[in-house]
Amino acid sequence: MTTPPPSRLPVASAPASDARRYVIGVDLGGTNIVVGAMPEDGSREIGVRSQPTRAEQGSDAVVDRICEMIEAVITDARAEEGMPREAFLGVGVGAPGPLDRERGIVVVAPNLGWRDLPLRDLIGERVGLAATLDNDANCATLGEWWTGAAKGGRNVVGITIGTGIGGGLILDGRLYHGSSDVAGEIGHTTIDSNGRRCKCGNYGCLEAYTSGPNIALRAREALESGERSILPELVGGELARITAATVYEASERGDALAREVVRDTARFLGAGIANLLNVFNPDVVVIAGGVTQAGDALFEPLRAEVRRRAFKPAVEACRIVPGTLPGTAGVVGAVATFLQQRDR
Template identity: 35%
Template sequence: MSEYYLGIDLGGTKILTGLGDGEGNILASSRRDTQAEMGEKHVINNIFKTVEDVLKKAGIATGHIKALGIGSPGPLDIKNGIIVENSNLPWKKVHIVEIIENKFNIKTVLENDANAAALAEKWFGAGRDVDDMVYLTISTGIGGGSVIKKELFSGYSNNACEIGHTVIDPNGPLCGCGNHGCLESFASGKSISRMAKEAVKSKQSDLILELADGDMDKIDAAVCAEAARKGDKTAAEIFSTTGFYLGIGLGNVVNIFNPQLIVLGGGVMKASDLFLDKALEVMHQNALDASLSVLEVKKAELGDKIGLMGALAVAMKERLIKNG
């Protein structure tokens, strides 16, 4: 009998649930708005509806589902299946695994979304041919996950690989985590937006504001990238600065993990032509030659599917390791 798995990509704006087979092929999916402002019970009900939608579309009963994986931002208590807190949801200590298992009687596994994405790229994306890799997502913030000997390395309390919160300049900007000078404060979508707004306020760039329709709130990494590609020197310099600091972060990753592969994903990578060469140059200046000699750096392959594929990979983890 075929094995089927469910994955739930739980985000602040959307819930995406999919049914996959044992090879990681998505057979059916359902998306609903999270509607976080409606409260915990409403969000959980939306999760239930996406699962029910998918099972109905596929014509498969819950008894044929081997496992269900959930990818969620943290902090999480993975051992006990609890979402401790989520900045995008009005939640505190939600026993999500117990809730799902009680509703559907399906074995359920919870994992940090960045770790889940690392698993997905390992088994279905850019890392399928390696045993040791680090995945970095460069989006609004910077997240990461590491795979060692084909298995996810989560750390003692499941908080490993918070590469975005490695401090690279203790005198740097305040980060959302409370520290100063985290990598995320220098090389993320949030930091690009901050630097672009500062440039507009100090009259260094009119084009950035023009491309944002004169609205400071619309200035983001995509607007800054458009300005850079149209020849705005200040915007180009912002991406050069981003590449410099990302390169320092990548050098640290190489020296700590000695991976075969670093996979770079996330929305900011759509502008990689503006900063990746600089990042790799700085990485090579800062990392040990012995580790660089065995290293590859690739862009993520799964694109917009990575959240759902990550959740499915979490559900399939035991099978993937056994068959890997």
């Protein structure tokens, strides 16, 4: 029997009075931390806050920042909704992995420099609330499935593009974690066996080409090889300041180099997504993160590459869409994972 979407789980599994109970969602990324609250029925987002992660300050400082943000969101939500602190059921945390969900441990997070960090309990004990831990990309995928672009999908692949590349899989209506909690590591699938070195230690990973920092890196490399572009003008001549967003801006202005970088990004992503279509045959692929700023300049060649590479029946069955919860999909999904883990 297929588990119903989280949008129906909270209402169906709790009495009507529980509409006034709330959950905190934490989306921890390599660049930013986003924290917000939601009612148990998932009807709205409350008190959402964002701060830079500053991973270079160490795990203790990051955990401190997360807990301070949770307390601030609780204060904001209570002022807005007028509920007591006891109305908060707990905290769902989405973090980069691989993870050990049962023990609440971040096993390794290359973009944060963490190993074997008991993040769930560090947060839960500090704020005095029950806490759960899941992969941040799983959370983003579940968030888009619950209330966003993938709502109504049965088999869904989610890809989050930011500091790294994350992925989530919903198969036959259930979030799929695999045998050891590492299912959905789409960023570390190989698209070129002799390709670029990835932070994970492998070569040719999708992440090594299409994450935000690596999109910027490919643009800088082209400039350093003598290519002409408006990119240096956009960053005052400081090439180190070029980001993926800078590349998208230059592309929108018609810059030939930036457009080539975006097209190459689309081709790399298209090759990776075609593999996923042939393996999982999803009805929705939802792509979230800053890369969606590129709009049709990215999605049109991406879809064309998928059509070129994947089996036609798989292509015809699948929508490839940008996420519709910019900045908060991970928060929404972290709330949903808390509710699902609580009700197991």
